Amino acid sequence: MSRTSTPTQLQPPQPPQPPSSSSSSPIQADDDRKxxxxxxxxxxxxxxxxxxxxxxxAQQRQVASRDVVFNPICVSALVAALAVAHVAMRAMGHDFSAMLITYSGIVLIYLSTIRYAASTYIRIAEETxxxxxxxxxxxxxxxxxxxxxxxxxxxxxxxxxxxxxxxxxxxxxxxxxxxxxxxxxxxxxxxxxxxxxxxxxxxxxxxxxxxxxxxxxxxxxxxxxxxxxxxxxxxxxxxxxxxxxxxxxxxxxxxxxxxx
Structure with missing residues (x-):
């Protein structure tokens, strides 16, 4: 089965126009490619x-990661973990720099866990x-x-x-x-x-x-x-x-x- 449609000549660049919900071509031409x-x-x-x-x-990983990072349940868990760490470190008398390092570590673990979970899409792409x-x-x-x-x-x-x-x-x-x-x-x-x-x-x-x-x-x-x-x-x-x-x-x- 072999079929090639007639190439569409893309239009030359046009002067700037107000935004429109529709376009005559799916690709705005900036050269003479067809x-x-x-x-x-x-x-x-x-x-x-x-x-x-x-x-x-593989690109589905970014979509999955973004959704999990900003998921209300996950964000709530992150905030709760930070709050517990804050109270515990205050009780132990740690200074602000130690708290900051701990907070950064918790956030890093949060992001790394999400990255690992979403990397399944990378493995699917590589192993199939x-x-x-x-x-x-x-x-x-x-x-x-x-x-x-x-x-x-x-x-x-x-x-x-x-x-x-x-x-x-x-x-x-x-x-x-x-x-x-x-x-x-x-x-x-x-x-x-x-x-x-x-x-x-x-x-x-x-x-x-x-x-x-x-x-x-x-x-x-x-x-x-x-x-x-x-x-x-x-x-x-x-x-x-x-x-x-x-x-x-x-x-x-x-x-x-x-x-x-």
Whole structure:
């Protein structure tokens, strides 16, 4: 399966404008590079896409750490520990410098513990055999889609197209998205939605207009390293992703119906 969309010529820089909630392009142009969406088929291109996926898994550590650091329960525990230390050291007659060292040690232990707990995402990224993960266990097709800005790969989607066991089967064909990521500097610019639309188009072209597209239950960002009380940001992101995919499916199907 090979498919490359017509490259989009990015617009030259425009004079400063008031902030707007929408933009005509997901990337504000500052040079003559082109934005293009394509199916990645060569080993090198697929390896580059996998690197984006691996990086996105590791980057979840920062999200988890930030949420735990400012979690009300954790902050309350930290304040309580500092208060107990303060009372104990005052009772023992320690001076201010000794108290300051103790407070710093407690805060350091607090941050180090959180860092260690959140580092599970780093271990997942480092220890997973990603090339084996990319292989489709049921013999189906793993399609890797990418967005290039000039020669730089800035976004990727891994689409799983299960093998069709019976061409006459009445069941609705289905495709699942196993990974969806964008480089940090290009996020929140609409590129993620474009990638989902490309994935939906690819699925329907490969399996027919009736093909359903959804996120895989074990998609690459489904693993959680912390207790449920600390997973709020990830639950929120998952909900946003589901809404974005539903919107992409709706837009693609609306475009198909308008062509008939």
């Amino acid at each position: 934005l293009a969406f394509q199916t990645l088929t060569t080993p090198r291109d697929r390896a580059d896409a996998l690197k984006l996926v691996v990086d996105s898994v 055999d990603w090339h084996a993960w990319l292989e489709n266990e049921d013999g189906g097709e793993a399609v890797v889609l990418g967005a290039r800005y000039g020669t730089e790969l800035i976004a990727a989607v891994v689409l799983d197209l299960p093998k069709q066991r019976n061409a006459r089967a009445k069941s609705q064909p289905k495709a699942t998205i196993r990974a969806w990521t964008t480089k940090i500097r290009y996020r929140r610019r609409g590129l993620g939605g474009d990638m989902l639309r490309e994935a939906v188009k690819a699925a329907k072209q490969a399996r027919g207009p009736s093909c359903a597209v959804e996120f895989a239950a074990d998609h690459v960002h489904s693993s959680v390293a912390l207790y449920d009380m600390f997973n709020g940001p990830f639950v929120s992101r998952q909900a946003q992703a589901v809404r974005a995919l539903a919107s992409a499916v709706k837009e693609v199907e609306a475009g198909e119906s308008s062509q008939h």
